[in-house]
Amino acid sequence: xxxxxxxxxxxxxxxxxxxxxxxxxxxxxxxxxxxxxxxxxxxxxxxxxxxxxxxxxxxxxxxxxxxxxxxxxxxxxxxxxxxxxxxxxxxxxxxxxxxxxxxxxxxxxxxxxxx
Amino acid sequence: xxxxxxxxxxxxxxxxxxxxxxxxxxxxxxxxxxxxxxxxxxxxxxxxxxxxxxxxxxxxxxxxxxxxxxxxxxxxxxxxxxxxxxxxxxxxxxxxxxxxxxxxxxxxxxxxxx
Numbered sequence: 001x002x003x004x005x006x007x008x009x010x011x012x013x014x015x016x017x018x019x020x021x022x023x024x025x026x027x028x029x030x031x032x033x034x035x036x037x038x039x040x041x042x043x044x045x046x047x048x049x050x051x052x053x054x055x056x057x058x059x060x061x062x063x064x065x066x067x068x069x070x071x072x073x074x075x076x077x078x079x080x081x082x083x084x085x086x087x088x089x090x091x092x093x094x095x096x097x098x099x100x101x102x103x104x105x106x107x108x109x110x111x112x113x114x115x
Numbered sequence: 116x117x118x119x120x121x122x123x124x125x126x127x128x129x130x131x132x133x134x135x136x137x138x139x140x141x142x143x144x145x146x147x148x149x150x151x152x153x154x155x156x157x158x159x160x161x162x163x164x165x166x167x168x169x170x171x172x173x174x175x176x177x178x179x180x181x182x183x184x185x186x187x188x189x190x191x192x193x194x195x196x197x198x199x200x201x202x203x204x205x206x207x208x209x210x211x212x213x214x215x216x217x218x219x220x221x222x223x224x225x226x227x228x229x
Contacts (some may be wrong), residue, residue, distance in 0.1 A: 004158075033217075042202055042219025043159060056213045091158050098210050100147065104217065106158025 002026065004107035006092050012113045013082055021077045021110045025094030032075050033093040033104060034067055043091055043106075049075060050098060082114045119203045124224045127193045135188040135223055137203030146205040148179060148186050149217070154199045159219070162188065162201070198227045 005024040013019050025032050031050050035043035045059040051072040060066070064082075069075040079086055089111050093104040120138040127133040139148070150162040163170055163177045165186075170177040176189040190197055202222040207214045 035219075040221075042153075042200075042222055043217075045216045045218060048216070055211075056216065058213045059216070093158070098215065100208055100210075101164065103161040104151075104159075106160065109158060 004092055004094050004105050006090075006107040006110050008110060009108065010111050010113075012115065014115050015082060015084060017082055018078065018080045019082055019112065021079075021090050021112070023075045023077070023092030023094075023107060025073065025075070025092070026105055029094035029096055029105075030072075031095045031098040031102070031104075032069055033095075034075070034077050035091045035093065035106075037089040037091055037109070046077070048098070079112075082112075084114050087112055087114045119205060119220055121201075121203050121220065121223045123221065124226065126226045126228065127190075127197075129195060129227055129229050130192050133190040133193045133197070133225065133227075135190075135201050135203075135225065136185065137187070138185045139203070139205055140184045142183050142205055143207075145208040147208060148177065148183075149204045149206050150175070150177065150188050151202045151204065151217070151219070152197075152199040153202070153222070154196075159202065164206075193225075193227045195227050195229060198225055200224050 007022045033048040034046040037043045047057040047067050049069040052069050064080045067077045089109045091109045093106040095102045095104045149164040151159040153159045165177045178187045200222040202219050
């Protein structure tokens with residue numbers, strides 16, 4: 001079946017612009033996660049949802065970052081007033097349900113470059 | 116979150132077993148040991164997890180020390196496709212709020228030689 005999809009796959013933007021990154025999880029998956037990954041580093045947790053409820057946003061770097069999942073399926077990560085330091089790979093993952101033994105399935109990522 | 120220590124890199128020959136070590140001396144009683152791997156240009160993928168007993172699945176085996184302060188991921192016969200970064204992660208069994216998030220370190224980059 002279809003895996004996690006993300007769009008766009010690549011995004012180049014100018015400093016100060018807003019960007020919206022989309023994640024389409026595996027159908028029926030309750031939990032959805034956002035991570036950011038710098039080159040040569042492991043993914044860094046940003047936030048997660050169960051259904052439409054944002055359960056933890058402790059990993060969001062600052063208030064320019066926000067995420068939503070209004071209908072409990074597709075999610076959008078928005079970065080306002082982008083800065084060069086926001087350049088990274090943004091990855092989305094979903095799982096059937098959060099808990100012991102949970103397997104997170106990761107998408108291909110969106111590579112963001114802020115000029 | 117509890118920390119893990121892994122070698123930065125390891126090399127293996129194709130079709131030989133590979134033992135990837137992970138130290139987690141500050142592990143708590145409610146921490147599960149999870150392994151994910153990330154193939155080049157792809158997102159991470161789940162490999163295996165365990166609490167106290169050794170675990171086996173179609174991808175790998177996980178050997179957990181009796182005191183749980185270390186563990187070893189075992190690939191029984193490495194293939195070229197197993198070349199990846201392997202992440203050892205401690206994950207709290209509590210899943211409310213910020214508990215139980217996957218906290219990735221830098222992992223071990225495994226190279227497999229033909």
